[in-house]
Amino acid sequence: MKPLIAGNWKMNGTAASGREFDLMTSGYDADLQARCDLLVCPPATLLGAFRMRAGGTGVRLGGQDCHVKPCGAHTGDISAEMLRDAGAEFVIVGHSERRSDHGESDPVVKAKAMAARRAGLVAVLCIGETAEERRGGRTLAVIVDQLEGSLPDEATPETLVVAYEPVWAIGSGLTPTVDDVAEVHDLIRGKLVDRYGAAIGDRIRILYGGSVKPSNAAELLAVENVDGALVGGASLTAADFLAIAAAAPRG
Ligand SMILES: O=C(CO)COP(=O)(O)O
Numbered sequence: 620m621k622p623l624i625a626g627n628w629k630m631n632g633t634a635a636s637g638r639e640f641d642l643m644t645s646g647y648d649a650d651l652q653a654r655c656d657l658l659v660c661p662p663a664t665l666l667g668a669f670r671m672r673a674g675g676t677g678v679r680l681g682g683q684d685c686h687v688k689p690c691g692a693h694t695g696d697i698s699a700e701m702l703r704d705a706g707a708e709f710v711i712v713g714h715s716e717r718r719s720d721h722g723e724s725d726p727v728v729k730a731k732a733m734a735a736r737r738a739g740l741v742a743v744l745c746i747g748e749t750a751e752e753r754r755g756g757r758t759l760a761v762i763v764d765q766l767e768g769s770l771p772d773e774a775t776p777e778t779l780v781v782a783y784e785p786v787w788a789i790g791s792g793l794t795p796t797v798d799d800v801a802e803v804h805d806l807i808r809g810k811l812v813d814r815y816g817a818a819i820g821d822r823i824r825i826l827y828g829g830s831v832k833p834s835n836a837a838e839l840l841a842v843e844n845v846d847g848a849l850v851g852g853a854s855l856t857a858a859d860f861l862a863i864a865a866a867a868p869r870g
Contacts, residue, residue: 622840622867623780623824623847625658625743626854627683627711632661640669642857644676647864652677655847655867658709659854660743663697670706681709681743684717687730689738699731699738709741711849713769715786725768732771736778743780743849744769745828746807750787758785758799759806766810774815776822781807782849788829790851797842800827804844833862840867 626643628636640659647657660681661669669680682702686693689700702710712735713728723731728744735742746765748758762783771779783803788794795803804825812820827839828849839845847867853859 620822620824620846622655623658623826624655624860624864624867625681625709625780625782625826625847625849626660626860627714627828627849627851628659628661628855629683629716629851630662631855632665634665634668636661636665637668637672639855639857640665640672643860644673644678646857646861647676647678651861651864654869655864657864660707660709660711663702663705666702666705666707673706679708680706681711682707682740683711683714685710685712685731685734685738685740687727687734689734699734699740703738703740707740709743709780710735711743711745711782713745713765715745715747715784715789719786725765728769729771732769732774732779736771736773741778741780742771743782743826744771745782745784745849747784747786747788747829753785753787758803762803762806763810766807766814770810770814774823775819776824780824780826780847781811782826782828783807784828784849786829790830792830794830794835794839797838800839800845801842804842808844831863833859833866836863836866 685699686696712731732742748761824846
């Protein structure tokens with residue numbers, strides 16, 4: 620499976636960030652293109668400009684959240700259809716910061732994943748346990764609950780990506796051991812196969828996210844059933860983001 624290296628810029632980036640994005644598109648050369656798919660999810664304010672800049676470079680764009688409805692009286696929200704119109708091909712749903720900052724529950728995340736599909740976007744559905752849940756030995760149970768509650772009713776590898784992001788690893792510099800990552804990714808793979816059948820479940824990409832850096836990317840990306848990375852802080856600079864992409868194993 621070709622790895623997907625995805626950058627989540629979160630609430631960072633202004634018009635001036637176009638220069639950094641240009642460094643990413645120009646650095647995504649034939650070698651990197653053969654190695655991995657590259658996705659940047661900037662704030663929605665920058666999608667239109669980045670679409671123009673991305674041109675034919677192959678760098679894909681995504682949103683960071685979407686509303687469940689296509690349009691209507693929802694001040695401040697953005698629909699999946701609007702993201703697609705602005706140049707997105709992907710949208711992150713259920714990020715832990717959305718779950719904690721905006722109280723998004725599994726059913727809401729599921730509705731967002733289904734809205735993404737309706738609009739023709741690939742949903743990057745995030746799940747992950749908190750530090751307290753891991754300390755309490757509840758990691759696997761939490762992951763199963765989140766998957767059962769938030770996976771869309773129908774999916775294909777072309778409409779769904781799952782991202783395992785332990786909440787305690789996000790922005791902390793901490794990462795799980797490779798054995799812990801493997802355990803959770805194996806569990807997710809099994810659940811995807813149960814849910815959608817092997818022909819689909821075996822081909823849905825499962826990303827790891829949480830403090831991915833150039834220094835640990837090769838080790839994390841080499842883990843079985845890790846089909847790419849969802850990168851926060853290190854996706855803001857082209858040098859780091861491209862170094863992570865270059866660590867993806869050759870397919
Ligand atoms: O939340 C993340 C990506 O969605 C991970 O963020 P960091 O890479 O900054 O830990």
